[in-house]
Every structure is written in structure tokens, then in C-alpha cells.
Amino acid sequence: MNKLSIDEQKKEIDENFPEILTPKEKIKEREGLPELKNAQQGNVITRFPPEPNGYPHIGHAKAAIINSEYAKMYGGKFILRMDDTNPEAERMEYHAAIKVGLEWLGIEFDVVKNTSDDMEVFYEKGMELINSGKAYICKCKRDDMSKNRRERKACKCSREDLDKNINNWGKMQTKFKPGEAVVRFRGDMKADNAVMRDPVLFRIIDGKHYTVGEKYRIWPSYDFAVAIEDSIDGITHAFRSKEFELREELTETILDSLNMRKPEQGFFSRLEFKGMPISKRIIKPLIEERKVSWYDDPRLPTLEALKKRGIKPEAIRKFIMSLGLTKANTLAPFDSLEAFNRKLVDGDSIRLYMVSNPKKLTVKNLSITSVEVSNHPINDMGKRKIDVDGNFYISGEDAQNIKEGEQIRLLGLGNILITKQGLALEGEYVRDGEIKNIPKIQWVSEKTAHQIKMIIPKILFIDEKFNEDSLEETDVYCEPHYLQIKEGEEIQFVRFGYCRKDSQNQAIFTHK
RNA sequence: GUUCCAGUGGUGUAGUCCGGUCAAGCAUACUGCCCUUUCAAGGCAGUGAUCCCGGGUUCAAAUCCCGGCUGGAGCACCA
Secondary structure (H helix, E strand, O other): OOOOOHHHHHHHHHHHOHHHHOOOOOOOOOOOOOOOOOOOOOOOEEEEOOOOOOOOEHHHHHHHHHHHHHHHHOOOEEEEEEOOOOOOOOOHHHHHHHHHHHHHHOOOOOEEEEHHHHHHHHHHHHHHHHHOOOEEEEOOOHHHHHHHHHHOOOOHHHHOOHHHHHHHHHHHHHOOOOOOOEEEEOOOOOOOOHHHOOOEEEEEOOOOEOOOEOOOOEEEOHHHHHHHHHHHOOOOEEEEEHHHOOHHHHHHHHHHHOOOOOOEEEEEOOOOEOOEOOOHHHHHHHHHOOOOOOOOOOOOOEHHHHHHHOOOHHHHHHHHHHHOOOOOOOOEOHHHHHHHHHHHHHOOOEEEOEEEOEEEEEEOOOOOOEEEEEOOOOOOOOEEEEEOOOEEEEEHHHHHOOOOOOEEEEOOOEEEEEEEOOOOEEEEEEOOOOOOOOOEEOEEEOOOOEEEEEEEEOOOEEOOEEOOOOEEEEEEEEOHHHHHOOOOOEEEEOOOEEEEEEEOOEEEEEEO
16 A cells, blocks of 8 residues: 555545545644633633742733733633732732733733732631641641652641641641741642652741731641632633643642642743743842843843843743743743744834944045935934035945945945055945946934943843853943933844844843 | 644645545745836746654554654643
8 A cells, every 4th residue: 555656545535535635624734722621712810820929020011911812812800819828939020021921012901919819818727727627737847758758758747636727727827937847738648649648738937027017926837828829810711831730730739638629720831041040049149240241131031121222022022922822941041032023023113323332434526515414224213414524434344344445335325436555445426337246335414423221132141051141231322312202112224133222321232 | 851832845834623626725935927107916837745753553644543753742730
């Protein structure tokens, strides 16, 4: 059979098994995210539950965007839930920063809440588990607990009777110190999945919580809080990054023991860029050692930094959607984000001239005193007038490539015949000069040149090592029109690249 | 160590559940041409993949099964 040609095989099949060649429809190119399991239009509720323990970054954006896109896709609801169950790590400052970041991204929520709003529910459900024998108070030391987990051995606390457990629960409210007792879920100490080996449900923390203060000292663990919250919030589909994959079973088991509704769960790979650390553990020391300025340093993948660098929220959204829902572990290419951003920004970025490494060019017989230059080659963004007097700056890189006796084109102005090369260049204005195959370069009028600092962020780490040259700063000259542009606007410096105006005397390079 | 997850052009992915239209789509990167008095954007074309490896099942395997290799994650009173 295999020796037959493909056509012959097809013919053979056609004759004998016609149904084989018309199988079920296959979706060739999917639009957006894949379909959800057990989802109905209008009934989908998703959520984004960040812990307010740091500044939002591209990883947060991924989780928020995927979940919110699903809600949008099904005409459902989307909930922002601040996962604030560890008073020691969380701060109002971060809470606010996350909200600002999400707003910048343009993500809208139907409900905004805190996990800590539901403390009474956690206690109620916790009691229910204790009363039904599905949870117990454990007084083992941290290390012993960890050891028992590894060795798959139950401790003697797990054999205490109900009265003792209820009594100890009471003592947790007041008497026990942090670390002396925890509530554990009766999972399966023999389970292959280590998170099932009697995980902690509640622990004592005496620190002051940033919103509820010292009202509570028994705090639910992540696993318990997420399970309960997703259930009572009506979450139908919950997506989190894949390091939580083993938690799926636990979430379901907890909810089953309480006869509570379960959400569908999904997982996606973490989003990180090559050479751009995402974790506080790495960023914090960099700030302390002054290797980066702050969490908004343009070399960082935080939302603030991306914004400062000139990346648009819509580019981030498109980029994240393009990554899909894969669980493969990858380092995303920053290139791709830049490409989305470039297309977004191109249409309304004013084109200005800027020269780096300036070289003087004097043009002798210039008869005009000003030129009008178009602000955008295609779109109507108006024109600007530039005064000229024959004294110019051009880029050093361009100057190098020019030879005596050749013509160059000063963009928007005219052709110049170079009469003298050297430290400074000299030339003559040529009416009706050549067009083809001559250098067409940008320039700045010496008299009105405005100096700015150009910041060029580069990759922070090369092979795990801090890149000492990760931030290039150069002084450049640009047209005075730069001063008219609003701060934060994107500019294309012709033949250089897109930059975001950071201030009157500083611009940040976005990308080519 | 152990458990789980993953492995498709340089890069990121689609397709894998339910084998056939996939000698493999898209994006990005790169190259060339067109347009343009920008090295941008836009248009067109092109280079680039033995679908991690080895077996097996089948008329047919990227897709199913078995074994291996490589990478990542979990094994916290963090989330």
C-alpha cells in the first residue's frame, strides 16, 4: 500500500473508504485564545489575583490579560482580587502600583476586592473542615513537618481527636505564638504529589496588615484562600502560571471536602525576557547597589519601566496574545514586542532630525533662510519650519562615509557638494542635484540645535552576568522643535529609531 | 532524589485532546525587489524545520503507545 503514490493512495481510499477523507472539521488558524472547556457565552467569570508584594511586571500583565481576554471573549465578568493573606510581605504602595499598572494596560474589572475581605468565610470553612475531621492542628516544628513530608510520614498531631483540635484552634486565636501551631488539611501523606501531603491551611502571623491592621492573627494559606475565593466568587475558569500546576489537585480536593463548586483550571508558562530579571530577589540588590535606578529603570520588565521606555499597552496585549497559552518553558523575544510596538507607534510619531556624535558642516552659498519640513511622510501631522544659515551638524557616522567631491542630500533641504572633508566639513549648495544613490542624511541647524541626553537601554544580564554597558547615555543634538512636543510622546528620530520624550533634555530609545 | 510539565525553522508560536486537507500555517528576525529624497512604516518575493532521539501500532504519525535524552517547575507556616 505504501508503495503506491499519494494520488493512487487517495484514489484507493476514495473508492473503498470515502468517509476517511472527509473527517471532522479542523480549525486551521485560530483567532485569539483557544476555546474554553465547559464555557457558555455570558456565564464565564475569570479573575486576576496578584499579591500586593511588589511592583507589577510583564508576568502580571500576562496573567491579567489572559484572564481578562477570556472574560471578554465570552461576554463574562472579570474580577481583580488582591491576594493579601500575608501581612508580612504586602504593602499599600504595591497595592496602588498594581492598580496603576493595570489601569495603564487598559484592563477593566467588574469587581475589585481583597482576599482579606472574606476572613470570616475562611474561618467558617476552616471550622467545618476541623469539625468533619478533614483538618487538624499541627504543632510540629517547621523542619520536622518538612522532613515528614519528604518521608511521607504522618505526625502524631494528625491523630489527635476532635476535642483537642477544637481546643487548639481556640488557642491559636490567642495563646500560641507564630510558628507554634498551624491548621493542616488531611490530604494524603503517601501521595506522589507532594502538595497533597497534609498542606497548611492556616498559620499565625502577628504582623500588621496594610488594610485590616491587627484585626486577625490567623491567616489562610494561599492554597486554601484561592480555593475558597474562586469558589465563592463564582470563578468558572482560573488561569495561573504553570508553577501552580500541582496545586490543581489540592484545590479540587479542598473544595470537594467542603462540597463547594469548583472552577475549571488552566495553566500557562511564565513570561520572562532574555536577560531581564523579573523577580524582586534579583532586582532589589541591583537597586541597592545602584546598578539600576529604581523599579522604573527602562532596562527592567516592570510595567512602569516598559511605559517609560515607550512601549504601548496595546503592544503588550498583542504580544501576550501572540504567545498563546503554551506550557512550554521559554524566554520570550523582546524583538517581537518591539515589532508590535513599532507598528502601533509609527502612524503618529513625529519625524524629527537628531544627530549623534555631531560634526560640523558649513555650506557656503546657501541662499535660503528657512525650510518647511513635513512632520510625517504619510499621515498629515502638519509641517514645521526650520531656520537655516549654512551652519549645520551632521552625525559623525555619516560624516565618516562622505568623500570630497561627492554629493549628499540633507533631507528636506537640498543637495550639498562636499568640497572639504576633515574635522569639519565644507560644502556647496547644489540646485537640481543628483537623486539616486547618494547619502540622504538628517541634520540639525547649528544655531538652534538643542542638546538632549539620549538613553539607550540594553540587555541587563548577559549569560547570568550583569552587563556593565547595559545603559548607554550619549549627548545628542536635535531640532528645537523637540521642545514643543509633549512629555511622554513617541518620536521617530529619522534614521535612528523611535524614542520616547522623557523630558525637555532627555529621551529614551525605544527601538529601531 | 522524587513527582509533575514541556521539547515544532535563528526566535516565539499554530496544529497534538478527536491520526489523513501538514513534505507543516502565522508572527518575528534575516535577504532581495517595489514604494519612499529615513536604514521607519507599507506592498511583494525569498532563505530557513529529517516536528528532541529510538522503537512500536496503522493503509497513514508532529499527532496514538513504549523507552530514552534534554530543559523547567513543585517537594515553604510565600504567593
